Amino acid sequence: MAIKQQYIDGKWVDSISNKTRKIINPFNQEVVAVAAEGDIADAQKAIAAARNAFDYGPWPTTPATVRGRIVGKIADLIERDKEALAELESLDTGKTVEESRGDMDDIAGVFRYYAELADKDGGEIIDSPIPNSVSKVVKEPVGVCGQITPWNYPLLQASWKLAPALAAGNTLVIKPSEITPLTHVKVFQLIEEAGVPAGVANLVLGPGDTVGAELSNNVDVDLISFTGGIQTGKKIMQAASVNVKKLALELGGKNPNVIFADADFETAIDQAMNAVFFHAGQICSAGTRLILEESIHDEFVQKLVERVRNIKLGNGFDETTQMGPLISQEHLNKVINYVEMGIKEGATVAIGAKRPEDPELQNGFFYLPTILTNCKTDMGVVQNEGFGPVITVEKFTTEDEAINLANDSIYGLSGGVWTKDIAKAERCVAKMRMGTVWINDFNLYFPHAPWGGFKQSGIGRELGKTGLEEYQETKHVFHNLNPEPINWF
Ligand SMILES: NC(=O)c1ccc[n+]([C@@H]2O[C@H](COP(=O)([O-])OP(=O)(O)OC[C@H]3O[C@@H](n4cnc5c(N)ncnc54)[C@H](O)[C@@H]3O)[C@@H](O)[C@H]2O)c1
Numbered sequence: 481m482a483i484k485q486q487y488i489d490g491k492w493v494d495s496i497s498n499k500t501r502k503i504i505n506p507f508n509q510e511v512v513a514v515a516a517e518g519d520i521a522d523a524q525k526a527i528a529a530a531r532n533a534f535d536y537g538p539w540p541t542t543p544a545t546v547r548g549r550i551v552g553k554i555a556d557l558i559e560r561d562k563e564a565l566a567e568l569e570s571l572d573t574g575k576t577v578e579e580s581r582g583d584m585d586d587i588a589g590v591f592r593y594y595a596e597l598a599d600k601d602g603g604e605i606i607d608s609p610i611p612n613s614v615s616k617v618v619k620e621p622v623g624v625c626g627q628i629t630p631w632n633y634p635l636l637q638a639s640w641k642l643a644p645a646l647a648a649g650n651t652l653v654i655k656p657s658e659i660t661p662l663t664h665v666k667v668f669q670l671i672e673e674a675g676v677p678a679g680v681a682n683l684v685l686g687p688g689d690t691v692g693a694e695l696s697n698n699v700d701v702d703l704i705s706f707t708g709g710i711q712t713g714k715k716i717m718q719a720a721s722v723n724v725k726k727l728a729l730e731l732g733g734k735n736p737n738v739i740f741a742d743a744d745f746e747t748a749i750d751q752a753m754n755a756v757f758f759h760a761g762q763i764c765s766a767g768t769r770l771i772l773e774e775s776i777h778d779e780f781v782q783k784l785v786e787r788v789r790n791i792k793l794g795n796g797f798d799e800t801t802q803m804g805p806l807i808s809q810e811h812l813n814k815v816i817n818y819v820e821m822g823i824k825e826g827a828t829v830a831i832g833a834k835r836p837e838d839p840e841l842q843n844g845f846f847y848l849p850t851i852l853t854n855c856k857t858d859m860g861v862v863q864n865e866g867f868g869p870v871i872t873v874e875k876f877t878t879e880d881e882a883i884n885l886a887n888d889s890i891y892g893l894s895g896g897v898w899t900k901d902i903a904k905a906e907r908c909v910a911k912m913r914m915g916t917v918w919i920n921d922f923n924l925y926f927p928h929a930p931w932g933g934f935k936q937s938g939i940g941r942e943l944g945k946t947g948l949e950e951y952q953e954t955k956h957v958f959h960n961l962n963p964e965p966i967n968w969f
Pocket residue numbers: 628629630631632633637655656657658686687688689691692693696707708709710712713715716730731732733763764765865867893932933937938
């Protein structure tokens with residue numbers, strides 16, 4: 481099996497130590513690839529290449545229109561190779577190929593969006609209060625960017641970082657999760673083919689506590705952008721303080737889905753399922769806290785259970801599969817412990833709470849879709865991110881109570897509210913402390929709208945215009961057209 485290599489300074493390379501890692505299909509634990517396993521030295525080599533390309537290379541001063549054209553070419557190539565990319569993503573993560581195809585459309589859309597945005601902000605002329613002067617504000621790239629991505633949406637999360645960083649003229653080193661590097665490797669082949677100059681975009685494979693920590697610590701990195709868990713985010717924030725790096729953190733969520741009695745009942749049930757069981761709940765914005773108005777609670781739970789019973793688990797490459805496995809044995813163990821904690825705390829199992837018995841699923845990291853009722857907001861299972869196919873159900877009777885429950889969290893990534901009462905929806909949205917709030921929808925995102933968290937769900941925003949601005953410095957240039965001595969001294 482050919483080794484999946486790193487891409488450093490425009491060359492495909494093994495790790496300096498020659499170490500490798502087996503990449504496992506979570507559906508059956510088969511080895512699907514062998515990847516180079518980089519270390520601190522590989523990260524340093526890539527950072528040096530990115531530093532050199534930023535300080536002495538053409539990319540930062542290449543006209544934004546030309547950079548945009550190259551970013552657009554990457555979008556074209558992703559569309560060309562969509563099927564191959566989707567298959568790699570599903571082999572690596574276990575998600576259905578149908579879902580991976582959707583991810584690839586989204587990813588191409590992100591590159592396209594930033595390709596088109598690249599040359600749209602040419603800065604600003606200020607009406608200077610000083611006679612005979614010109615005052616202007618220009619946008620410049622931040623410098624060398626370190627980018628660290630998680631395993632649940634490997635290439636999608638990478639696209640939110642790569643596309644704006646390149647469009648804005650930065651150079652970068654990206655590190656995917658060590659267990660899901662395959663689509664990163666493939667997209668770097670496309671980045672090379674699109675004509676991004678050597679040293680501008682670098683890919684280092686390997687673990688977080690070595691490669692990731694080096695990206696966070698190294699003083700030659702000007703900005704670190706991280707998507708992943710809250711505990712890792714805290715470590716990165718601390719490390720980034722070494723040279724006051726610019727910091728963007730996209731962390732976890734424990735997202736409330738508030739359903740009022742006047743909501744469209746069937747649609748709310750359907751979307752409540754989708755909000756959690758899509759990708760087996762391994763989504764930062766999964767609607768894992770179902771908050772139901774008491775008068776509809778029993779019927780809603782009963783109907784939900786009936787529908788959840790029919791969710792088809794299986795191989796992501798089988799077109800009838802609706803939900804794949806969890807990512808790894810380690811993660812499966814975490815989800816098992818998380819549900820056990822909820823049961824010990826007094827939650828009632830409405831369905832699931834175990835592994836499936838189907839013999840065909842025994843080699844995969846499967847866990848049954850699970851609904852826990854009788855949950856109270858102070859339970860660990862309600863407060864902690866489980867990152868699996870598990871819904872906790874709470875009840876409310878008044879609008880204020882619903883909002884208080886929704887906000888009772890250290891997280892603030894996303895939330896939803898379901899009602900036909902427009903005024904009620906707007907009142908709730910105004911009080912819900914989250915970066916994204918959906919009215920009569922859940923889990924929707926697109927390149928044009930910013931994404932990120934309130935509270936401990938993160939710092940900064942990806943996507944939208946703000947997603948480009950994260951990768952730009954703002955410089956004020958004052959030009960005195962008639963310099964004269966001040967004669968103070
Ligand atoms: N807010 C969002 O948009 C968003 C999107 C996707 C995932 N997430 C979050 O990601 C988490 C799941 O992903 P995960 O398990 O891969 O997270 P994780 O924090 O374990 O790992 C994420 C990345 O950080 C690296 N890493 C680990 N330790 C590190 C260290 N000390 N220094 C630097 N890098 C380090 C890992 O190798 C990986 O590449 C969930 O909490 C989920 O909510 C958030």
